[in-house]
Amino acid sequence: xxxxxxxxxxxxxxxxxxxxxxxxxxxxxxxxxxxxxxxxxxxxxxxxxxxxxxxxxxxxxxxxxxxxxxxxxxxxxxxxxxxxxxxxxxxxxxxxxxxxxxxxxxxxxxxxxxxxxxxxxxxxxxxxxxxxxxxxxxxxxxxxxxxxxxxxxxxxxxxxxxxxxxxxxxxxxxxxxxxxxxxxxxxxxxxxxxxxxxxxxxxxxxxxxxxxxxxxxxxxxxxxxxxxxxxxxxxxxxxxxxxxxxxxxxxxxx
Amino acid sequence: xxxxxxxxxxxxxxxxxxxxxxxxxxxxxxxxxxxxxxxxxxxxxxxxxxxxxxxxxxxxxxxxxxxxxxxxxxxxxxxxxxxxxxxxxxxxxxxxxxxxxxxxxxxxxxxxxxxxxxxxxxxxxxxxxxxxxxxxxxxxxxxxxxxxxxxxxxxxxxxxxxxxxxxxxxxxxxxxxxxxxxxxxxxxxxxxxxxxxxxxxxxxxxxxxxxxxxxxxxxxxxxxxxxxxxxxxxxxxxxxxxxxxxxxxxxxxxxxxxxxxxxxxxxxxxxxxxxxxxxxxxxxxxxxxxxxxxxxxxxxxxxxxxxxxxxxxxxxxxxxxxxxxxxx
Numbered sequence: 001x002x003x004x005x006x007x008x009x010x011x012x013x014x015x016x017x018x019x020x021x022x023x024x025x026x027x028x029x030x031x032x033x034x035x036x037x038x039x040x041x042x043x044x045x046x047x048x049x050x051x052x053x054x055x056x057x058x059x060x061x062x063x064x065x066x067x068x069x070x071x072x073x074x075x076x077x078x079x080x081x082x083x084x085x086x087x088x089x090x091x092x093x094x095x096x097x098x099x100x101x102x103x104x105x106x107x108x109x110x111x112x113x114x115x116x117x118x119x120x121x122x123x124x125x126x127x128x129x130x131x132x133x134x135x136x137x138x139x140x141x142x143x144x145x146x147x148x149x150x151x152x153x154x155x156x157x158x159x160x161x162x163x164x165x166x167x168x169x170x171x172x173x174x175x176x177x178x179x180x181x182x183x184x185x186x187x188x189x190x191x192x193x194x195x196x197x198x199x200x201x202x203x204x205x206x207x208x209x210x211x212x213x214x215x216x217x218x219x220x221x222x223x224x225x226x227x228x229x230x231x232x233x234x235x236x237x238x239x240x241x242x243x244x245x246x247x248x249x250x251x252x253x254x
Numbered sequence: 255x256x257x258x259x260x261x262x263x264x265x266x267x268x269x270x271x272x273x274x275x276x277x278x279x280x281x282x283x284x285x286x287x288x289x290x291x292x293x294x295x296x297x298x299x300x301x302x303x304x305x306x307x308x309x310x311x312x313x314x315x316x317x318x319x320x321x322x323x324x325x326x327x328x329x330x331x332x333x334x335x336x337x338x339x340x341x342x343x344x345x346x347x348x349x350x351x352x353x354x355x356x357x358x359x360x361x362x363x364x365x366x367x368x369x370x371x372x373x374x375x376x377x378x379x380x381x382x383x384x385x386x387x388x389x390x391x392x393x394x395x396x397x398x399x400x401x402x403x404x405x406x407x408x409x410x411x412x413x414x415x416x417x418x419x420x421x422x423x424x425x426x427x428x429x430x431x432x433x434x435x436x437x438x439x440x441x442x443x444x445x446x447x448x449x450x451x452x453x454x455x456x457x458x459x460x461x462x463x464x465x466x467x468x469x470x471x472x473x474x475x476x477x478x479x480x481x482x483x484x485x486x487x488x489x490x491x492x493x494x495x496x497x498x499x500x501x502x503x504x505x506x507x508x509x510x511x512x513x514x515x516x517x518x519x520x521x522x523x524x525x526x527x528x529x530x531x532x533x534x535x536x537x538x539x540x541x542x543x544x545x546x547x548x549x550x551x552x553x554x555x556x557x558x559x560x561x562x563x564x565x566x567x568x569x570x571x572x573x574x575x576x577x578x579x580x581x582x
Contacts, residue, residue, distance in 0.1 A: 057470075083472030095470070097463035108460045112472035115453035117481065123453045169472060 007071065010035040010173055010203050011056065016065035018051050018227075025051040027227045028065070033220075035172075038195070038204045040214040043224035044247060050092060050177065052224060053207045057089040057175045058082045069173065083112060088171035090162045092178045092207075098151035102142055102161055105150050106133040109168035133168075140164040140194060156187030163194065174198065177207045192217060211248060215239065223247070271582050280529050281447045285440045289433075298428035300544055304537045305435050306497045307520060309442055311532030313489025314517035316446065319527035320455075321482045322462040323376075327384030328517045330368060330391040331487040333509030335361040335494025337395055340408040340504045345401065350413045354438075354495045361491020362484055364391070369483035373476060385511060392509040408504040425499075435496050442489055447529070449485060458482055490517075523564055525571025534573040 011033040018026040026048045033039050043049050054060040055067060058079040066075040069085060082089075097105050110129050124130075137143045140160040145153060150161060159179060166174060179195065180188040195204060196217050208214045214221070215235040223230040223244050231241045238244055276283060288305065295301040314328050339357030342348040348356065368391075372383040395402045402408050416423040416434055423430050449455055460468040461478050469475050498504050507513065516539070524535025542560060546553035568575045 078474075080469045080472050080474045083470065089470055091466070091470070095464060095467045097460055097467060099463055100459065104456075108456045109471045111453055111456055116457060116473060117454055117477075119449045119452045119454040119481075119485070121453070122448075122451050123456050124451075126453060165467070165471065 008035055009033065010070060011205070012068045013056070013062075014066050014068070016052075016055055016062045016067065018048075018055060018060060019063045025227050026055065026062075029224075029229045030065075031222055031229060031232065033203065033205055035203050036199075037219035038199045038206060038217055039220045039222065040206045040208055040218040041222045041224060042208055042211050042214060043230070045209070046226075047224040048227040049207045049209070049224055051227075053089075053175065053177050056205065057087065083169045083171075086169070086172040087175065088166035088169045088173070089175040090159070090166050090177060090179060092181060094155070094158045094162065096150045096158055096161055096165070098149070100150055101146065102137065102148050102150055102153065103130075103133055103146040105161055106136050106164050106168055109165040110136075113169060136164045136167055139167070141190070154187075156183050156190065159183065159187075159191060160194065163198070167198070171202060173203045173205065175205050175207075178209060179206065180208075180210070180213065188213070273580070273582050281440075281443045284443050284530050284533070288436050288439055288443075291436075292429060292432050296544070298432050300540060302428070302432050302435055302500055304533075304540050305432070305439050306493050306500060307516070307540060308533035308536035309439050309496070310490050310493035311517050311520040311524065311536050312442065312446060313486045313493065315521045315526060315528075315532040316449070316489065317482055317486040318518070318521055319525075319531070320450065320462065321458050321479065323479060323483070324381045324518070325372075325384040325483070325486075326381040326511065326514050326518070327368060327372075327386075327388030327391075328486075328490055329509050329511060329513035330384075330388035331361045331365055331490040332494040332497075332513060332517075333395065333504075334364040334391065335491030336498040336504045336508050337402055337408060337494075339495035340411045340498040341401055343411050343413065343498075344408060350416060350499060354492070354499070357495030357498065358488055358491045361487045361494065364491075365484045365487025366480075369480045369487070373479045373483060385514065388509070388511060388514060392506075392511075395509055396506060402504075402506075405506055407506050408498075409502075411498050411502045411504070413499050413502075431500065435500065438492060438496055442492060446489070450529070454478075454481070519561055521571075523561060523571055525574025525577070528571070528574050528577060531571050531573035535571065538572060 009032045014030050016026060016029045017024065029052065041049050041052060051060065055062050058074065058077060062075055066073050068074065069087060074085065097108065100108065107129050110132055111126065115126055134143065134146065137146055140163055142157060142160055142164065145157060150158065153161065163179070176195065180191050183191060195206065198204060206214060218235055220232065221235050221238045222232045223238060225247050230247065231238055231244050292298050292301040310332050317323050317325055335357040338360035339353045342353035342356040368384060368387045371387060372380055375383050396404055413425050416425045423434065425431055425434065457473055457478050460473060461475055465475050494508065497508065520535035520539050521532045522535070523538055524533065525531030539557065542557045543553055546556045564571065570578060
């Protein structure tokens with residue numbers, strides 16, 4: 001591991017703003033994310049959570065400011081490069097390869113790290129992919145679904161599959177955008193357990209609309225409101241924050 | 255849309271039915287079919303035409319069926335292959351095999367040019383940009399009369415004998431001609447099957463299924479599209495080169511947008527995203543054209559009606575529907 005990889009800060013945004021035309025979606029957000037913990041980004045609807053997430057995951061380039069991953073400026077990097085750096089993400093809307101089997105979904109995600117342009121050898125001869133895909137499926141609890149078409153899975157299972165695919169790159173940083181959106185309470189509980197288990201070995205940044213849900217599992221919480229960083233700290237600190245109370249009280253906690 | 259997954263079994267399922275077995279040996283089966291094909295056709299020249307257009311549609315299908323990009327400019331790739339093969343023979347006196355190589359290489363270069371310009375657009379815009387660029391190529395060849403013969407087409411591609419390993423074959427003999435073309439088509443089956451079963455074949459599937467996910471997984475979607483476009487161009491260029499040898503002339507129509515449309519029709523008719531579908535589509539299309547035009551000059555009306563019925567009631571195409579029905 002390099003010196004930067006051992007630093008306690010894995011991701012840093014400095015003065016990040018994002019404009020869509022004249023609309024300021026994010027205004028001058030500077031924040032640091034600690035290695036090895038779960039950090040949640042919360043805020044009411046339209047707070048800029050998803051925009052911030054998209055900047056962190058490379059889907060949007062910040063209008064001003066920069067994003068540094070392990071000391072390296074990644075603000076202007078193409079999105080497909082992120083997986084190779086060690087950053088993986090899951091989407092807010094379920095994003096899988098619907099007609100491939102569950103196993104093939106994870107396998108093709110794994111393959112991105114070893115072979116992308118080989119048009120000649122048989123893909124079945126790539127070593128280790130099949131086994132590694134099975135390990136990941138076991139980790140996210142989909143082992144007995146491996147031969148099913150991905151689109152035939154239940155919603156919660158598809159979200160779990162997505163996380164399995166995100167883990168394929170063995171990321172040091174895992175970005176999850178509303179991983180429990182649209183889930184039943186039972187599915188939500190399973191997903192939360194999974195996230196806590198994953199956070200043991202890697203850094204997790206989580207965007208979530210439901211404040212209550214993440215308070216229990218997060219080490220740090222960032223609160224966004226109207227595109228600005230309203231507060232940050234431990235869940236207890238954030239809960240006591242007067243401004244946060246005012247923002248969330250208006251619309252009741254979900 | 256594409257339910258007949260072109261996936262080579264990668265999971266370690268133990269029991270292979272006859273269907274999976276047939277899928278795994280699709281190159282062999284398709285080759286056997288091609289070898290006996292001329293004997294079930296009314297005349298051999300038609301069989302050669304079907305082979306050539308089947309190969310053209312096969313290349314088009316790699317981009318359209320497997321990657322999901324609709325090009326309306328594949329005539330430029332077919333035509334470039336045909337013209338450059340012809341020019342190599344007429345103006346430079348190259349032997350037939352070198353001329354084919356020149357045709358394929360030029361089509362690859364042309365595909366790289368057109369692809370680089372068009373590949374950042376998608377959907378209808380991609381179709382329009384490829385079509386516009388193909389029209390540019392059309393006028394380029396149309397104007398270069400000294401090289402291409404302009405509107406009269408490039409004439410005088412006379413290949414009478416095929417020399418191979420010291421053996422001489424009479425290329426005027428229709429059956430010999432058929433098997434020369436067939437050997438290239440079988441080679442193309444083999445190469446296409448390798449591509450589809452390769453790691454890159456998995457990337458093609460991933461990009462077709464979900465671009466955003468493929469990108470997030472670490473695949474360069476633009477590069478994948480461009481490489482697929484160029485590979486597709488290689489097959490179409492080979493088809494063009496073979497057509498130049500077969501017809502002894504390259505008509506300017508081979509660059510016309512109607513030729514681009516033919517590939518779309520044949521692929522949809524046979525079944526997009528299936529290995530053998532484009533070939534079936536080409537066979538049905540050309541058979542209809544040849545048989546119906548025997549009793550009416552309005553053969554296009556009948557072909558058009560069959561096409562509409564197919565698209566409406568068999569959206570998976572003729573071969574795609576058959577595969578779906580017989581799949582256990």
